[in-house]
Amino acid sequence: MKEQSSEFRSKSNKIAFDQSHRQKINYNISKYDGAVLRGKKRFSNLELARQKAANLKHKSINQLDKLLVEFETNFVRNGGKIIWARHAEEAATSIVKLLEERSTKLVVKSKSMITEEIELNHWLGKKKIESIETDLGEFIVQLAEEKPYHIVTPAMHKSKEDVSILFQQKFDTPANSTPEEITAFVRNRLRSYFMEAGAGITGANFLIADIGGIAITENEGNGILSMAMPQCHIVVSGIEKMIPYVEDLDLFWPLLSTHGTGQALTVYNSIVTGPSQDGEQGPREMILVLLDNGRTRLMAKKRQRSALSCIRCGACLNACPVYKNIGGHTYGTTYTGPIGAVITPHMKDLNEWKHLSFASSLCGQCTEVCPVKIPLHELLLVNRNEAVVEGFIKGSEKWGMKSAKKVLGSRKLLDMAKASTKNLVLKYMFSKQWGNRRVMPRMAKKSFSQLWKEQQENQKT
Ligand code: SF4
Secondary structure (H helix, E strand, C coil): CCCHHHHHHHHHHHHCCCHHHHHHHHHHHHHHHHHHHHHHCCCCCHHHHHHHHHHHHHHHHHCHHHHHHHHHHHHHHCCCEEEEECCHHHHHHHHHHHHHHCCCCEEEECCCHHHHHCCHHHHHHHCCCEEEECCHHHHHHHHCCCCCCCCCCCCCCCCHHHHHHHHHHHHCCCCCCCHHHHHHHHHHHHHHHHHHCCEEEECCCEEECCCCEEEEEECCCHHHHHHHCCCEEEEEEEHHHEECCHHHHHHHHHHHHHHHHCCCCCCEEEEECCCCCCCCCCCCEEEEEEECCCHHHHHCCCCHHHHHHCCCCCHHHHHCHHHHHHCCHHHCCCCCHHHHHHHHHHHCCHHHHCHHHHCCCCCCHHHHHCCCCCCHHHHHHHHHHHHHHCCCCCHHHHHHHHHHHHHHCCHHHHHHCCHHHHHHHHHHHHHHHHCCCCCCCCCCCCCHHHHHHHHHHHHHC
8 A cells, every 4th residue: 555645745746737637726716815804803802702712622631531531421421421432443333333223224414523533434334334424515415425525614626516516427417406406305305314313413513511511503504404303413523622611602603704704603503402301302312423543642652642622623724825725635634724724643653643743844834823723734734743753754864964064054165066066956955845737946056145245356456
């Protein structure tokens, strides 16, 4: 198998020059940019809101041990059950077991990145349990047998024409169907699945400690149907989604929607505190799978732990020049863009995924747009440093850096070699990294310091 970093490089190299991809991404992100800009103006003091949110998340992460216990006590008191999962496989197999015990053959899912993280559909497929994505974007990527492209807008890489062709191929819908026609088609098709599914699987945007409930935010109403229609509601959430009080949603809901899509509030916001009670309609069971999967490893890192504050709004992806050039699929991970580049090496394996932290111009746009003020571009540097300290850098690179330090730190050594020699060194040592699409710069015949010296001497004479 190709190693992750070379696969990333070769995919990036290809897609960055794909004009059609670039056009679709630029178009979709520009629409997003305009809406977010308008949305941000609704805050009387956005900076204060961001700072408050950052402080609250920081406090929650630092008190996670206490808040998780408080949450569990309240959630169980409300009638819910909790399964603690140490890693992805444990979470996925626990869900499969739950479904098998209930003889469930069909589940409906609402959009959730964490179920992508544990590759739930793959595990369900192995046991012949049909899993239907009910979010329109997720439905499209499932139909295309692809992974979500973006953490908020999974089908961002497809134009409306692409989607129309896909539906025509798969369902024989009329050519050139409009987005409205496709939406109506999917809505119609999903109705029976909601009615027949034995379980609904959702994620959670927030876990609320004081009421032992989850908060879900969505635009299509499919999340509500997924959790309300089937008899069993299974929630999958990372442990870091915790907030202390239900009142905190006052701050987080508008921040999330504004930075995610530019909306003042997402259309449907639900708080669920357990299964239905006697006399109520709704699922008789609510089971929450609480996943670690590397999060406690990340928490142990003094600097990088702040990345656990992420509320998955996707703003840093849209702001990132690297993401805009190479797109979501190139990363080969569930979480992409700057936040993915920061957390993936710790949630998976630093040596195998460190290249993501190096694939950045460090422009700082991601940090600037983050609603919870995660210093993303600084954390990329911390990751790079950690990779070097851990010895995960190639011997040739180490040697190159040492030599560069010695030569670049010495004027005498720099001026010793002729320009032609320097050009040869550049050509043989760096042409691979420089790539064949750019012309390697040529060194001037004389350095600035030589020219300066000459000028000074000429002035004396
Ligand atoms: S790191 Fe910040 S900007 Fe990026 S997805 Fe998370 S909350 Fe949004």
